[in-house]
Amino acid sequence: MDIGTFSALAEPNRLRIVELLAHGPLTVGEIAERLNLRQPQASKHLRVLLEARLVSVHADANRRNYALQMEPLQEMDAWLNNYRRIWNERFDNLDHYLQELQSKPEQ
């Protein structure tokens, strides 16, 4: 698991940017406006997200369109797989326990 992903998402404004870009690519100005950020800060946060490969840029003349990149999130997803096993096991144990209760209803 690449820690850069966690670091990038550990900042409130950057997390909001990611969630905003989930609905489609946006320009720096649009992001700054919707999140009530000053333009330089928006740029800086986007730079960090870019280095974490969480977004990509596509220059369109004066403007720059930032789009969400799924790879780091997919990596997170894959990383979580190890833990899903664990919490499923625990759930299974609970399940077995409940079935035990069912099979001996009045004890």
Place this chain on the structure above:
Amino acid sequence: MDIGTFSALAEPNRLRIVELLAHGPLTVGEIAERLNLRQPQASKHLRVLLEARLVSVHADANRRNYALQMEPLQEMDAWLNNYRRIWNERFDNLDHYLQELQSKPEQ
């Protein structure tokens, strides 16, 4: 999505602690030993993980057993759901594209 989870995991040693605890609860000393950390740093990192609810403690006399807690990871999992939709869509699009190619093999 709780940012505290990302912040806690954004530190290499803490991520390693979490991955270590995936195999079962451990004591502070065991964690420090296996990760080549000094005991105070291990304690401090565990404190952060505790505040992020990523681990729980169970005092056993002199020792303290730390165990992984799944809730924050499950929350991450739920948060990722929004994005799984997106990358599945894109995969579907690619899929359609490949089928188009198949239906017009020699063009």
Place this chain on the structure above:
DNA sequence: AAGGAATATTCCTGTCAAGGAATATTGAAG
């Protein structure tokens, strides 16, 4: 060529977090 819009970068400052070293706490055993 000049001006303006969109964006990036730089400099500065304050805050926060991490590691090292030392020390405090807690519990068990003699």
Place this chain on the structure above:
DNA sequence: CTTCAATATTCCTTGACAGGAATATTCCTT
């Protein structure tokens, strides 16, 4: 009650990072 083992906490220093303000860059328009 003293000692020792396991763990937590404190103090200190250093480095990273975020925001503000100002400035640089790039590209379009006229």
